[in-house]
Amino acid sequence: MCGIVGYVGAGDAVSVLVEGLSRLEYRGYDSAGVAVLNGRGVETRKLAGRIADLRDLLARDPVHGSCGIGHTRWATHGAPTERNAHPHIDCTGSLALVHNGIIENANVLRRRLEQDGHDFRTETDTETLIHLIEESPGTTLEARVIAALEHVEGTYGIAVVAEADRRKIVVARRGSPVLLGVGDGEFLIASDASALLGHTRSVVHLNDGDVAVVTADGYRILDREAREQDRVVEDIEWDLDAIALGDYPHFMLKEICEQANTVRSTLRGRLLAADGTARLNGLNLTARQCSRIRRIVIVACGTSWHAGLVGRHVIEELSGIPVSVEYASEYRYRRQLRLPGTVTLAISQSGETADTLEALRAAKATGSTVLGLVNVVGSTIAREAEGGIYLHAGPEIGVASTKAFTAQVVALLLLGLYLGRQRGLSVQEGRALVGQLLALPQLVERTLAIESEVRSLAARFADAPNALYLGRGLSFPVALEGALKLKEISYIHAEGYPAAEMKHGPIALIDENMPVVCLAPRDPLYTKVVSAMQEVKARGGRIIAITTEGPDDLGHLADHQIAVPAAAPLLSPVLTVIPLQLLAYHIAVLRGCDVDRPRNLAKSVTVE
Numbered sequence: 001m002c003g004i005v006g007y008v009g010a011g012d013a014v015s016v017l018v019e020g021l022s023r024l025e026y027r028g029y030d031s032a033g034v035a036v037l038n039g040r041g042v043e044t045r046k047l048a049g050r051i052a053d054l055r056d057l058l059a060r061d062p063v064h065g066s067c068g069i070g071h072t073r074w075a076t077h078g079a080p081t082e083r084n085a086h087p088h089i090d091c092t093g094s095l096a097l098v099h100n101g102i103i104e105n106a107n108v109l110r111r112r113l114e115q116d117g118h119d120f121r122t123e124t125d126t127e128t129l130i131h132l133i134e135e136s137p138g139t140t141l142e143a144r145v146i147a148a149l150e151h152v153e154g155t156y157g158i159a160v161v162a163e164a165d166r167r168k169i170v171v172a173r174r175g176s177p178v179l180l181g182v183g184d185g186e187f188l189i190a191s192d193a194s195a196l197l198g199h200t201r202s203v204v205h206l207n208d209g210d211v212a213v214v215t216a217d218g219y220r221i222l223d224r225e226a227r228e229q230d231r232v233v234e235d236i237e238w239d240l241d242a243i244a245l246g247d248y249p250h251f252m253l254k255e256i257c258e259q260a261n262t263v264r265s266t267l268r269g270r271l272l273a274a275d276g277t278a279r280l281n282g283l284n285l286t287a288r289q290c291s292r293i294r295r296i297v298i299v300a301c302g303t304s305w306h307a308g309l310v311g312r313h314v315i316e317e318l319s320g321i322p323v324s325v326e327y328a329s330e331y332r333y334r335r336q337l338r339l340p341g342t343v344t345l346a347i348s349q350s351g352e353t354a355d356t357l358e359a360l361r362a363a364k365a366t367g368s369t370v371l372g373l374v375n376v377v378g379s380t381i382a383r384e385a386e387g388g389i390y391l392h393a394g395p396e397i398g399v400a401s402t403k404a405f406t407a408q409v410v411a412l413l414l415l416g417l418y419l420g421r422q423r424g425l426s427v428q429e430g431r432a433l434v435g436q437l438l439a440l441p442q443l444v445e446r447t448l449a450i451e452s453e454v455r456s457l458a459a460r461f462a463d464a465p466n467a468l469y470l471g472r473g474l475s476f477p478v479a480l481e482g483a484l485k486l487k488e489i490s491y492i493h494a495e496g497y498p499a500a501e502m503k504h505g506p507i508a509l510i511d512e513n514m515p516v517v518c519l520a521p522r523d524p525l526y527t528k529v530v531s532a533m534q535e536v537k538a539r540g541g542r543i544i545a546i547t548t549e550g551p552d553d554l555g556h557l558a559d560h561q562i563a564v565p566a567a568a569p570l571l572s573p574v575l576t577v578i579p580l581q582l583l584a585y586h587i588a589v590l591r592g593c594d595v596d597r598p599r600n601l602a603k604s605v606t607v608e
């Protein structure tokens with residue numbers, strides 16, 4: 001959740017670090033800092049605030065050097081203050097460290113280190129690491145880091161510099177991502193590829209347990225016994241334009257508006273029209289393995305979990321394989337059942353979500369085949385899964401996930417089609433679905449044209465303290481997703497419910513002040529949702545209906561209607577979610593909320 005950057009080379013480390021941190025700011029942003037080595041010891045500059053504030057501080061109080069580390073923080077242990085901001089230094093002021101993750105035995109370590117005379121200056125769990133390295137034996141910094149990490153429980157991605165070794169950064173990871181950027185006469189490290197792109201597109205992903213020694217002349221990767229490891233250099237697929245805001249006021253709006261293209265790119269090269277199926281080579285499943293699947297367990301968090309709920313309908317409908325959808329955080333701590341024929345599918349935009357990763361590992365330990373449905377290429381989940389589907393949606397910067405959701409649903413449709421065709425779905429049915437999928441990007445484009453209509457609607461509801469979202473079948477997960485979008489960026493309390501469940505409790509909340517967003521695409525459950533709308537209307541609730549273009553038969557019930565183009569029922573979530581994304585966005589803007597940096601949230605939750 002925090003961001004880490006490091007630089008060693010011939011250039012000015014500070015400008016590279018600040019540029020990299022500004023690209024990571026969307027991950028965590030309550031404080032920031034840098035430390036550089038320049039012959040005058042370890043010099044740090046840090047503060048509670050954003051990267052723009054760090055730039056101002058560095059303009060007032062400059063520091064330079066050709067080797068350094070930087071950090072942008074999302075507070076877990078200790079308030080977001082200057083003192084708690086990273087980098088942290090040891091008692092002698094000759095070592096500095098930045099950390100992403102959580103040290104679970106920090107209290108025990110701290111008590112022991114304080115008894116040994118170490119002087120703690122912060123409330124963070126991270127500070128224990130730097131004192132541990134300070135007292136660890138070893139003739140090199142890497143030897144001391146390896147020795148120190150022996151005592152640590154928890155997760156970390158760390159970068160450490162030492163005054164004694166002015167041209168070296170030592171990096172280690174367990175549970176938090178770290179990449180090396182391979183440049184020309186310069187090397188970088190970062191927790192996310194976007195921080196490296198200004199300098200290089202060649203990256204090396206570190207594995208859990210790796211320790212890397214990075215100097216201006218090259219890098220070495222070691223395991224815990226200091227044995228050298230080989231890791232491949234890979235190319236980042238996208239460029240700086242993909243993470244630029246362009247003419248948009250916010251990344252969230254940019255990413256909502258990109259969805260026709262992202263859906264196109266998730267589908268690209270994967271539809272086989274004549275055979276009526278999908279080509280998913282990355283799954284690494286033979287036809288024989290597919291025929292032996294007895295159940296699929298989807299593990300995910302947040303928006304990805306909502307996509308998983310859509311996936312359950314889609315896969316069961318197309319292939320007849322039973323699917324269960326689990327919150328990764330709950331699944332990982334339950335007794336894992338060893339059931340032959342189980343495929344576990346981890347869905348994650350970032351590919352780094354700690355709970356989803358651990359759920360995948362737990363499933364793997366039971367002998368389940370583990371697959372990933374991931375956006376970030378080379379991420380930990382992508383590398384630990386035995387196969388999977390990349391979303392190819394491009395980098396998602398907005399903290400509220402939008403284009404990843406629609407890409408996930410499309411990838412799940414591809415998976416359903418692929419499995420279905422191996423298990424009884426006829427070629428005609430397959431071809432019909434291929435045709436519908438090929439037409440989907442255009443329908444998304446047409447749906448996006450409703451933006452101004454949604455903006456006017458947002459003005460009417462921007463002051464509402466609560467909202468209810470109702471849907472059935474495939475639209476129930478869309479209702480959950482609409483409610484999540486609204487609460488996370490506008491801070492309005494919102495609940496998503498299966499429409500028929502409303503009468504079992506939530507109906508008590510309905511009065512003339514309660515906006516109720518009803519998902520009513522014309523699918524087989526349409527008339528059932530209309531009944532729920534009647535119940536809301538009878539109690540004075542204000543109804544916003546999301547429906548499909550066609551005859552207006554909701555006029556007597558709905559106070560407002562937004563119609564999306566008609567699509568085959570299985571595809572409708574990709575369209576009906578768009579007005580909900582736009583509604584949440586415009587309400588948040590009208591309320592003056594910082595849409596791309598919602599309070600308390602960070603992209604990519606790499607801690608439990």
Ligand code: F6R
Nearest residue numbers: 302303304348349350353400401
């Ligand atoms: C909501 C949101 C989160 C993420 C969740 C999982 O807008 O972004 O709920 O969906 O943290 O993240 P990934 O998909 O990266 O595993």
